Amino acid sequence: MSSRDDILARLQAHAITPEKRPEMDFKPLAFDNPVEQFERILKVAGANSLRLEPGQDVNDLIRTAYPEARTIASNLPGITCATVNPDLLDDPRALDGTDVAVIRGEFGVLENGMVWVKQQTRYKALFFISEALVILLDRRALVNNMHEAYARPDFDDFGYGCFIAGPSKTADIEQALVIGAHGARAVTVILE
Amino acid sequence: MSSHAKAAEKFIADRERTAWHDQALYFVREKRDRMAQGVPEWEALREMASRMKRHTISRLGYYLEMFERHATANGVHVHWAKDAEEHNRIVYEIIQKHGGKRLVKSKSMLAEECGLTPYLEARGVEAVESDLGERIMQLMGTPPSHIVLPAIHVKREEVGKVFERELNTELDNSDPTYLTHAARKSLRQNFLHADIAMTGVNFAVASSGAFVVCTNEGNADMGTSFPKVHIAIMGLEKVVPDYDALALYVRLLARSATGQPSTTYTSHYKKPVEGQEMHIVIVDNGRSDILANAAHVNMLKCLRCGSCINTCPVYRRTGGYSYSYFIPGPVGINLGMLKSPEKYAGNLSACTLCHSCSNVCPAKIDLAEQIYRWRQDLDGMHLASKEKKFIDKGLKFVMERPSLFYAAIKAGRTAEHMPRFVLYNRLDAWGIGRELPDFAPETFNALWKKGKVKE
Amino acid sequence: MKVGLFIPCYVNAVYPQVGVASYRLLTSLGVDVDYPLEQTCCGQPMANGGFEKDALRLAERMEQLFEKYDYVVGPSASCVVFVKEHYPQLLHKSGHACLSSRIYEICEFLHDVLKVNKLDAYFPHKVSVHNSCHGLRLLHLASPSELVEPRYSVLKDLLSLVEGIEVFEPKRVDECCGFGGMFSVEEAATSVCMGQDKVRDHISTGAEYITGADSSCLMHMEGIIRREHLPIKTLHVVEILASRKQSSHL
Numbered sequence: 011m012s013s014r015d016d017i018l019a020r021l022q023a024h025a026i027t028p029e030k031r032p033e034m035d036f037k038p039l040a041f042d043n044p045v046e047q048f049e050r051i052l053k054v055a056g057a058n059s060l061r062l063e064p065g066q067d068v069n070d071l072i073r074t075a076y077p078e079a080r081t082i083a084s085n086l087p088g089i090t091c092a093t094v095n096p097d098l099l100d101d102p103r104a105l106d107g108t109d110v111a112v113i114r115g116e117f118g119v120l121e122n123g124m125v126w127v128k129q130q131t132r133y134k135a136l137f138f139i140s141e142a143l144v145i146l147l148d149r150r151a152l153v154n155n156m157h158e159a160y161a162r163p164d165f166d167d168f169g170y171g172c173f174i175a176g177p178s179k180t181a182d183i184e185q186a187l188v189i190g191a192h193g194a195r196a197v198t199v200i201l202e
Numbered sequence: 203m204s205s206h207a208k209a210a211e212k213f214i215a216d217r218e219r220t221a222w223h224d225q226a227l228y229f230v231r232e233k234r235d236r237m238a239q240g241v242p243e244w245e246a247l248r249e250m251a252s253r254m255k256r257h258t259i260s261r262l263g264y265y266l267e268m269f270e271r272h273a274t275a276n277g278v279h280v281h282w283a284k285d286a287e288e289h290n291r292i293v294y295e296i297i298q299k300h301g302g303k304r305l306v307k308s309k310s311m312l313a314e315e316c317g318l319t320p321y322l323e324a325r326g327v328e329a330v331e332s333d334l335g336e337r338i339m340q341l342m343g344t345p346p347s348h349i350v351l352p353a354i355h356v357k358r359e360e361v362g363k364v365f366e367r368e369l370n371t372e373l374d375n376s377d378p379t380y381l382t383h384a385a386r387k388s389l390r391q392n393f394l395h396a397d398i399a400m401t402g403v404n405f406a407v408a409s410s411g412a413f414v415v416c417t418n419e420g421n422a423d424m425g426t427s428f429p430k431v432h433i434a435i436m437g438l439e440k441v442v443p444d445y446d447a448l449a450l451y452v453r454l455l456a457r458s459a460t461g462q463p464s465t466t467y468t469s470h471y472k473k474p475v476e477g478q479e480m481h482i483v484i485v486d487n488g489r490s491d492i493l494a495n496a497a498h499v500n501m502l503k504c505l506r507c508g509s510c511i512n513t514c515p516v517y518r519r520t521g522g523y524s525y526s527y528f529i530p531g532p533v534g535i536n537l538g539m540l541k542s543p544e545k546y547a548g549n550l551s552a553c554t555l556c557h558s559c560s561n562v563c564p565a566k567i568d569l570a571e572q573i574y575r576w577r578q579d580l581d582g583m584h585l586a587s588k589e590k591k592f593i594d595k596g597l598k599f600v601m602e603r604p605s606l607f608y609a610a611i612k613a614g615r616t617a618e619h620m621p622r623f624v625l626y627n628r629l630d631a632w633g634i635g636r637e638l639p640d641f642a643p644e645t646f647n648a649l650w651k652k653g654k655v656k657e
Numbered sequence: 658m659k660v661g662l663f664i665p666c667y668v669n670a671v672y673p674q675v676g677v678a679s680y681r682l683l684t685s686l687g688v689d690v691d692y693p694l695e696q697t698c699c700g701q702p703m704a705n706g707g708f709e710k711d712a713l714r715l716a717e718r719m720e721q722l723f724e725k726y727d728y729v730v731g732p733s734a735s736c737v738v739f740v741k742e743h744y745p746q747l748l749h750k751s752g753h754a755c756l757s758s759r760i761y762e763i764c765e766f767l768h769d770v771l772k773v774n775k776l777d778a779y780f781p782h783k784v785s786v787h788n789s790c791h792g793l794r795l796l797h798l799a800s801p802s803e804l805v806e807p808r809y810s811v812l813k814d815l816l817s818l819v820e821g822i823e824v825f826e827p828k829r830v831d832e833c834c835g836f837g838g839m840f841s842v843e844e845a846a847t848s849v850c851m852g853q854d855k856v857r858d859h860i861s862t863g864a865e866y867i868t869g870a871d872s873s874c875l876m877h878m879e880g881i882i883r884r885e886h887l888p889i890k891t892l893h894v895v896e897i898l899a900s901r902k903q904s905s906h907l
Contacts, residue, residue, distance in 0.1 A: 012282070013282045013283060013284045013288060013486075014282035014628055016284060017282055017284060017438070017484075017486045017490060018263045018266070018267065018484070018493075020490035020493075021262045021263040021266070021438075021490050021493060022496065023410055023494075023594075024490055024491070024493040024494035025260065025262075025263070025493070026259065026493065026496070026499060028259065028260045028261060028485075029256045029257045031254070031255065031257045031258040031443070032250050032253035032257065034565070035246060035250070036243040036246035036247065036250070036316065036490070038247075039241060039242070039243070044385055051463065054463065055230065055462075055466070056422060061221070064626065078483075083524055096311055102427060103394050103428060104429055106390065106394060112349070114250050119464075121241075121453070121463060121466035122456075122463035122484035123463060124452075124464050124468065127328045133427065134423065134426075134427055134475070135372060135424075135427035135428065137423065138420045138423045138424045138427060139427070139612075152460065154448075155453070156448075156449040156450075156452050156453045157449045157453075159449065160445035160446060160448060161445070161446065164266070165445060166410050166412070166445070166472075168412075168470065168472060168474055169468065169473035169474075170467075170468065170472065170476065171471075172467055172468065172469045172472045172475070173422065173452075173464065173467070173468040173470075174355075174466065174467060174470075175463070175464045175465070175466050175468075176466075177466070178418070178419050178420040178467075179418050179419070179466055179468060180334045180335075180352065180382055180418055180419050181351075181418075181460070182333070182334040182338065182352070182353050182382075183353070183356075183358050183361050183378040183382065184226065184356075184357065184358050184378060185226050185229060185230065185351075185354070185382055186358075186378035186379075187380040188378050188379045188383075189419070190421045191334055191340070191382060191385075191386060191418065191419035192332070192384070192386055192389065192390070192393070192420045192421045192424045193419065193420025193423070193424065193466070193467070195421075197562070203843075204843060206844070207843055207844045207845075207846070207847070210846055210847045211845075211846040211847075214846045214847060214850050215846075217850070220850060221854075224854070228829070235802060235803065238803075238805050240803055241805070242805070244805035245806065254827060284861065302903065323682040338888050343672035364805050373843065376880050378659030379671075405769075428824065434806060439726070451880065463686030513833055515833045515835065515851055516844070516847055516851075517712050518852060518853045519847055519850050519854075520847055535799075536903075550707075551840065551842065551844050552846075552847075553837070553840070554833050554835060554840045554851075555705060555748065555790070555791075555837060555838075555840075556794070556833035556835065557790060557791070557795060558788035558794065558801070558803060558831075558833070558838070559793075560683065560794075561794060561801050561803035561804055562803045570856060573907075574704075574705070577705070577706065577707030578704075578707055578709045580707050580710075581708060586707055586708075587843070588705065588840055589843075590706050590708075591708070591902060592843075593704045593706070594702075594706055594707075594708040594711055595711070596696070596705055597702055597711075598703060598708075598711045598712075598714075599716075600697075601666065601697040601698040601700075601715055602714050602718070603695075604695035605694075605695075607666070607697045608695075611670045619776060623883045627737070631841075631842040631843075631845035632842055632845065632880070634845045634849055635845070635850075635852070635853065635881060636849060636852070636877065636880025636881050636883075636884055637692065637879075637880045637883040637885060638880065639667075639671045639880065641670050641675070642670065642671060642672070642673045644666045644673060645670055645673055646668065646669045646673035646677070646692075647669055647671045647694060647695065647696065649665075649673055649676075650694065651693045653695065654677075655676070655677050655692070656680070
């Protein structure tokens, strides 16, 4: 018998009485002023947020936010400030040393500051390896909580996807919060 | 004296360190409380999460097969391992097939449970821990003392010393930011040049075949971004039916574990990218036996968030190494007993039955109640402490005989100390830091008989 | 209403004044109180140590002793909750347990059954409330800090009826004091450490007394206070609720 069949047989032999799947019997967190709440919770997660106002150029916003940046990587159309198109690289390792990566988020979650990003670049390394990460997000694409997030009809449409809530962080040394463990040291969400 | 009591006595001998450890963990517990208070439906959420787990556990085979079917369709290789040995062998064979030499791994308690790293190192594969806390412990050459906060017992100066030696950091610089960034720089090279990536699995979504890995550092994602092979390992209880169920656990996990609204990265892996191979190893290693144990089957609900550890007043004052099982605190006491009562019964004493653990558990596992039940089982397994049993029998004998009980009090009073069965052996332990209570000149019973109560 | 007074073994032997205060408090509220003689122990110490079956004879005896009362009331949350939660299962074979449905911890009884909203009590002192684990998390005498639920406290409600009193709570409002029955001797070092921490937390409130519904926790903390000559005393909450202006007790 294969280990697979053996394990499944054991689970069958040891099975407990089937329990019905529970129904949701509560009303989850919801927010009245989504954009304000999102800006507040992003701050909690250690991220910055900027609003792109009508007539403003997103490239100016990125440049102003990261004036020192020498390499800006993005494959998004309209990101003219990009110095590198990461999709043209043969090796994701070449992304090491990127100052800013600009990517698009699908939607944000108001209860925790997460932004759902799907791999829309050749290398997902881009999301993590740059010193700073800029996420462009439609400010109308905000859901209240994780129940709503996962209930979005197209949610399962990804190969790799990540909820990102602010910059990489750790508190592994004496519970002291340090920003920039392995991933981006700064995250700016631009609300379009 | 139990193995925990012995080790705890040593840990507590350094009172300053004990207080520091206690405070560090209590701080995490308080952060958890604030997060919970921010979610008005918290208790209903826990209740539903618990019932959803119960539902899942009652159909484990069904959901695992569903997960396997979908993952396979997504292009992922699914493996099944009966025990730790088979798990290690499967992982090694995948590595060998690709001629791998350098494995970069994110935190996994399952790898710890299976002893994977020493297994691989004995076969010439370097396995580098990439979570900062795990890396610190690896460089120190000691195991993690906590399942979520591996280096919570280590002081910054000690980290500084290790990094001086291993990473050539500045002499006597123990600033956490400086040290973290030194590790960032050093591990960046490991990420870039590893040939195999390994992650654990926090949740495996049956309806989709996707699996979720939660980190704050981004180490799992950095690790899987470069090598051609990604091996994910999971205990078979990690499966959840679908995304609606997943929502419950993602809401609860980080809030319970570290007191954050979410982890920084909640990564969903579904399909390998072009040119990459993705493997999942589903591990039993005793879990299917837990299913058959009605009194303790709830342990299969565990999310490994560590909140029961953080709130445990005994753990906070005695440290992770005082427990003989590799998982400390209430969850570890129970899982250790399920693994081997003979080996791990020495942890059962590490509980005052304060029940705080049962109150914080996001899956509402009856942790304290289970510890109570295990204690009842010890005598039948011939593992009860002889001293405790002696006290018990003494108490039973006296308490069942009222005249003897009152005579013993009288004797104790005149002799100015407790009766012998009370003082026997370890019971004098009361006197280590406490005065014994004095018997009253007259018992309540005597006062009542003499009509003095009604005066 | 006939109430049987349940006096746990260590209260009987060490703190009879807690029993006396319980009797006086209840009778002052018009309750008909009786004490069935020759009580010993409810069996909790054995059970928590892992020898539940050795509590069986004691449980049977308790059932018998308190058979004829409408209510059974005791000044010890931990013992009461043991009877309440564990007797039904323990006595499952040897007959039905009815004591568990009629037994109350005394504060619970005052608050929920008698619904006391006035007391003639006077206690011009600062006290720090000790929320014992079993009182809190098993008997629900107050809302535990871990749970998201409306805050309440039976003890604080009752103490608010006492004239002259100032009520405080320690910073870690419901951290265990480390008594834990046999834990106190089996894990003596940890138990003492927890007790010391807890007593210091109570002291830092500025209170003169630690008060609570469990004499066992108080006994443990008192042992530490006396050993270290710390500037605080322990007092069972019924002793405060039973204090009168002329009381010579303190």
